[in-house]
Amino acid sequence: MGNVVSLGDANTADQKARTHRNASDRRIRVLFTVPHAVCVRSAEGHSCDSAAEFWAKRFAQVVPGSMILTADVPRAQRDENRPHEGPPTAFRRGIDDLVRGKRIDVVLDVHSFPAEQATHRNDVYVLEPIPRCHRSAAAKAKASAWNHSAHGFVRLLRRAGLVAAVFPNGACVNDIVVSARNAGVQAHLIEMSESLPRERTELVSLVPRDWLLSESPSEIVPPPPRGASAPRGADERRRR
Numbered sequence: 271m272g273n274v275v276s277l278g279d280a281n282t283a284d285q286k287a288r289t290h291r292n293a294s295d296r297r298i299r300v301l302f303t304v305p306h307a308v309c310v311r312s313a314e315g316h317s318c319d320s321a322a323e324f325w326a327k328r329f330a331q332v333v334p335g336s337m338i339l340t341a342d343v344p345r346a347q348r349d350e351n352r353p354h355e356g357p358p359t360a361f362r363r364g365i366d367d368l369v370r371g372k373r374i375d376v377v378l379d380v381h382s383f384p385a386e387q388a389t390h391r392n393d394v395y396v397l398e399p400i401p402r403c404h405r406s407a408a409a410k411a412k413a414s415a416w417n418h419s420a421h422g423f424v425r426l427l428r429r430a431g432l433v434a435a436v437f438p439n440g441a442c443v444n445d446i447v448v449s450a451r452n453a454g455v456q457a458h459l460i461e462m463s464e465s466l467p468r469e470r471t472e473l474v475s476l477v478p479r480d481w482l483l484s485e486s487p488s489e490i491v492p493p494p495p496r497g498a499s500a501p502r503g504a505d506e507r508r509r510r
């Protein structure tokens with residue numbers, strides 16, 4: 271079964287983040303999920319996301335109060351990022367409890383892809399679900415704001431020296447992100463290259479924290495329709 275580990279609270283080294291967060295009204299609670307963590311030796315091809323758990327842990331270490339849930343079955347046996355009939359696994363139940371109970375504000379579903387995957391020239395990409403994946407009223411109302419937020423995340427990755435992009439063609443079967451969104455919770459799927467330059471590790475580790483500090487994703491004001499002028503406060507928030 272998956273483990274809920276509150277790594278962020280144990281971390282006392284990052285006083286800067288803590289001070290920032292205390293100054294705001296409330297802390298943004300983040301859940302990192304790693305559905306494809308289990309590697310099996312015999313399987314051919316990309317049997318697991320070999321770098322995903324590493325990055326999820328690095329991110330969680332510097333995001334105060336964050337949690338990680340890691341799947342414990344190989345993808346070939348059961349893909350934990352797909353909808354399934356029947357009772358959920360402990361991993362999925364853990365996510366559902368946090369999401370439906372509104373005990374978290376943001377889900378970051380962390381994956382990794384092998385270097386030889388030539389279609390992905392990016393070091394990191396954020397895979398955003400296509401619009402029709404948003405079935406609930408809450409998800410439809412917030413989808414454009416979440417997408418806007420994904421672009422903010424990618425901007426910070428680029429600032430850390432990476433080639434990064436938002437891919438807007440995420441399938442609705444990416445069930446962790448899609449379920450969370452339809453429950454009204456902000457969620458993004460992050461794909462990390464398994465050959466990310468080591469010298470970037472420290473900088474890249476800080477990106478989710480800096481992203482959370484730069485905006486309050488659960489309260490983001492959606493971008494105005496074309497031609498309309500944004501309220502001053504909202505515009506200010508987005509530009510940061």
Ligand SMILES: [Zn+2]
Pocket residue numbers: 306319380381382
């Ligand atoms: Zn994956």
